[in-house]
Amino acid sequence: MPVEPPPILSNVPGSFPESVLRDRHPAIVARVLEGIPYEPAVRERLGRLLQEPVIEPLPADAHDAADWDRWGEGMYGRSWYDVPFLWAENFFYRRLLDATGYYGPGPWRGIDPFGPQKAADLPGAAELAELDALQDLQEDEQAAALTAAALWGNSADLGFRLVSQGSHRVDELVADDTKALWALLRGGGTVCLVADNAGRELLPDLVLVDFLLRTGRAGKVELHVKPAPYFVSDALPADVLDELRRFPPDSAVGQRLRAALRDGALSLHADPFYCAPLTFHEMPQDLASRFAAAELTVLKGDLNYRRLVGDRHWPVTTPFEELTGYFPGAVAALRTVKSDVVVGLGAGAERSLPASWRTSGAFALVQVRG
Numbered sequence: 001m002p003v004e005p006p007p008i009l010s011n012v013p014g015s016f017p018e019s020v021l022r023d024r025h026p027a028i029v030a031r032v033l034e035g036i037p038y039e040p041a042v043r044e045r046l047g048r049l050l051q052e053p054v055i056e057p058l059p060a061d062a063h064d065a066a067d068w069d070r071w072g073e074g075m076y077g078r079s080w081y082d083v084p085f086l087w088a089e090n091f092f093y094r095r096l097l098d099a100t101g102y103y104g105p106g107p108w109r110g111i112d113p114f115g116p117q118k119a120a121d122l123p124g125a126a127e128l129a130e131l132d133a134l135q136d137l138q139e140d141e142q143a144a145a146l147t148a149a150a151l152w153g154n155s156a157d158l159g160f161r162l163v164s165q166g167s168h169r170v171d172e173l174v175a176d177d178t179k180a181l182w183a184l185l186r187g188g189g190t191v192c193l194v195a196d197n198a199g200r201e202l203l204p205d206l207v208l209v210d211f212l213l214r215t216g217r218a219g220k221v222e223l224h225v226k227p228a229p230y231f232v233s234d235a236l237p238a239d240v241l242d243e244l245r246r247f248p249p250d251s252a253v254g255q256r257l258r259a260a261l262r263d264g265a266l267s268l269h270a271d272p273f274y275c276a277p278l279t280f281h282e283m284p285q286d287l288a289s290r291f292a293a294a295e296l297t298v299l300k301g302d303l304n305y306r307r308l309v310g311d312r313h314w315p316v317t318t319p320f321e322e323l324t325g326y327f328p329g330a331v332a333a334l335r336t337v338k339s340d341v342v343v344g345l346g347a348g349a350e351r352s353l354p355a356s357w358r359t360s361g362a363f364a365l366v367q368v369r370g
């Protein structure tokens, strides 16, 4: 295991993490307030969260206050910019849920603050038909098209689109282990798909799940989603159901997915770990056992990548295999690059890339450790 470089903080002027805290978080709050007519007390709490000079802990009566006391040891009372970026982002979303009363006893309990944005982003008939039509292709062509669609979908997360004007199409793969990925998917065992965003990302993910089950490349699929609203568009169990309702009643894909949920070939999982400020190095035993038993675990998205390799200043040439050696079982990362952490590239690979390649959302990677 290479020597660990320091964690990424947000206090470097002009850096990407600084821009997330300074620009993206206020934009996220503004969009939440546009979408839901929250009462004045909620609006005030959200305003105060954005102005907070130093990080305050959760109220002592929050159901997970003890967890956050432990995870946040040494963080409270400091500037949001001076603590690890991964922790700061995670805690921002947890505090946002606290401010909106998501876990409270009042009327806003269980209301997804990002719900209106997610609803507006649900796929339309054209997108569904496009993916449905892939069934007519040869199997290996379907596999390639679905890998590309799953990557493309990841560039469309709502937090990212709040501040990015790009076309949201992946231009180039900076690492492409697609062949190795599909070589691992022939055995009919269990595949864990750790999903990322709802909407335009979850749709190709679901079509991919159907493909894996339909072709026998997976005997079972576990679809892992977030247990609570998180990073704006991250998928919750309710979002999976909303998405399934988008398939027309006569869609064979939709029918098969619903049948797979009913008969257990497809199962949903929403472990609290997925909303914790931790990396996969600290995953709970239940998840570790599931990943160990799976033929392959596919991690979607930028944040899962940061949690897989560690949100640190890794040189890009740090071998992916070494950093993921601890992961219990074969693992694949399918991710549009939307933050600074990238490993597993060849020496000099960056030279031909534009300066903004790590954060533009125009580059993607498929990396596998078998």
Ligand SMILES: O=P(O)(O)OC[C@H]1O[C@](O)(CO)[C@@H](O)[C@@H]1O
Pocket: 020, 024, 089, 154, 157, 159, 160, 196, 197, 231, 300, 301, 302, 303, 304, 336, 338, 339
């Ligand atoms: O939905 P994803 O792919 O995990 O991306 C989350 C986004 O949020 C960030 O954490 C920044 O807020 C980036 O890593 C990325 O742009």
